[in-house]
Amino acid sequence: MATDLHRHVSVGAVRVRELNKSFGDHRVIRDLDLDIQPGEFVVLLGASGCGKSTLLRILADLDRDITGSVEVATRRAVSFQSPRLMPWKKVWRNVVLGLPGKPDRQRAEAALAEVGMTHRSDVWPKVLSGGEAQRASLARALVGEPDLLLLDEPFSALDALTRLTAQALVADLWALHQCAVLLVTHDVEESVKLADRVLVMKDGVIAHEARVELPRPRDVTDPAFVALRAELLGHLGVGVH
Amino acid sequence: MIVGLAGTPGGKRRRHPPRTLVKAISPIVLILAWYIASEAGWLSRHTLAPPTDVLSKAGELISNGELQEAILASASRVGLGLFFGLTAAVIAALISGLFRVGEDVIDAPIQMLRTVPVVGLIPLLIIWFGIGDQPKLILIALGVFFPLYLNLFAGIRGTDPALIEAGRTLGLSRFGLVRHVVLPAAIPNGLVGLRYSIGVSWLILVFAETINATTGIGYLINEAREFFQTDTIVLCLVLYAILGLIADIIVRLLERVLLAWRPTFTGT
Numbered sequence: 001m002a003t004d005l006h007r008h009v010s011v012g013a014v015r016v017r018e019l020n021k022s023f024g025d026h027r028v029i030r031d032l033d034l035d036i037q038p039g040e041f042v043v044l045l046g047a048s049g050c051g052k053s054t055l056l057r058i059l060a061d062l063d064r065d066i067t068g069s070v071e072v073a074t075r076r077a078v079s080f081q082s083p084r085l086m087p088w089k090k091v092w093r094n095v096v097l098g099l100p101g102k103p104d105r106q107r108a109e110a111a112l113a114e115v116g117m118t119h120r121s122d123v124w125p126k127v128l129s130g131g132e133a134q135r136a137s138l139a140r141a142l143v144g145e146p147d148l149l150l151l152d153e154p155f156s157a158l159d160a161l162t163r164l165t166a167q168a169l170v171a172d173l174w175a176l177h178q179c180a181v182l183l184v185t186h187d188v189e190e191s192v193k194l195a196d197r198v199l200v201m202k203d204g205v206i207a208h209e210a211r212v213e214l215p216r217p218r219d220v221t222d223p224a225f226v227a228l229r230a231e232l233l234g235h236l237g238v239g240v241h
Numbered sequence: 242m243i244v245g246l247a248g249t250p251g252g253k254r255r256r257h258p259p260r261t262l263v264k265a266i267s268p269i270v271l272i273l274a275w276y277i278a279s280e281a282g283w284l285s286r287h288t289l290a291p292p293t294d295v296l297s298k299a300g301e302l303i304s305n306g307e308l309q310e311a312i313l314a315s316a317s318r319v320g321l322g323l324f325f326g327l328t329a330a331v332i333a334a335l336i337s338g339l340f341r342v343g344e345d346v347i348d349a350p351i352q353m354l355r356t357v358p359v360v361g362l363i364p365l366l367i368i369w370f371g372i373g374d375q376p377k378l379i380l381i382a383l384g385v386f387f388p389l390y391l392n393l394f395a396g397i398r399g400t401d402p403a404l405i406e407a408g409r410t411l412g413l414s415r416f417g418l419v420r421h422v423v424l425p426a427a428i429p430n431g432l433v434g435l436r437y438s439i440g441v442s443w444l445i446l447v448f449a450e451t452i453n454a455t456t457g458i459g460y461l462i463n464e465a466r467e468f469f470q471t472d473t474i475v476l477c478l479v480l481y482a483i484l485g486l487i488a489d490i491i492v493r494l495l496e497r498v499l500l501a502w503r504p505t506f507t508g509t
Contacts, residue, residue, distance in 0.1 A: 078407075084406075084407035086422060087502050098411025124501070
């Protein structure tokens, strides 16, 4: 039966115990435990269909049909694979949409400045490029100063060059805001580049966990980086020869 | 020498005439043909009065004030009918679009009723409300209700679920979701419905004014029919067209303001 055990914690950013989630007979998440410390950058890595996006949706409180206990920081924000800006609101109004009270232009501009989008604050979202829209979406997520930022494959729809800039931007924003981040991705290199801790998810369980102790900003040609990437690919079941 | 793809060799660009001029060509040709046919005697005055007669009739009816009176009577019928019909449509679409109970209670009967041709109700409306202005207003209100209701309902239900989810993660309340996500998403459809409704309103006015009207454009037409005054009839038809056009222009302006966020394809 569906139970809703969402409680809000002030200690950690996320605390999940014995989480189970099924779609019909198919168990997508099995007895999953997860802890994320305040300020920690965790990357959830997995092939498509492994349950990683489902887990993120549960943490975002978009799916309550679960069993187990889930505690998530009250102030949390989500940025999706597609930017999901309201096309009928100018960019700056999109950024402050969730804030209480009257739309605060100054606050929107400050958030847009962090992502380098000040010059685009007064345009309609439909005229933004993919990378710009994703940056606006990040500004919208961060404007409320969340304790937990949930990112669902935010770079996967971007072209390779834009993706590199966007990854660097997320790293900078994380350093600036010091919020906990859970980033869901299937990109191994991205996970090693950004994470404090990489979790490899497979068949609804966390199959492997790796701490990334490399100094930031990380160099993809560093032998330790290459080795860790190979290790994680191995855990994903992709051999590198 | 390199010649650009868009240019023609020799540096001379062919100038296109302005589009408004191009659009005006076919109506002008038609009116000219009508005039020539009348002058040449191919078109009898009793079949169709020549355009010159229509113009002089217009001058006559304007100078004695009959035309203004008729336009005012017809326009206020359409205006009131639209007001009541559209208000009811918006309320009904909101209730059935936003609440599942509302859909079951309101949408099901409306879907059944919409298949009934509205003008078929004229005899019943005369029995219930007589032959005054009341049945005319009700007829127009009923006619304009359905197009707006159906489109607005579809628009509300067609809201992108991804945007609703995004709104939820931003912490919007139910009311906030309706105001910032669902209603703006339904506006494009709603405007399509509004255009249909306004088009239908003039159509139904023509029918409504055949119910023993003593004022209005329809009254002028009926009276002219008695005396075979084809000039008056044509004049009234032109009036209907002009009034319909004005209504359409108003909706288009509304679209330009409300849908400014939508990049539109204007054709080449």
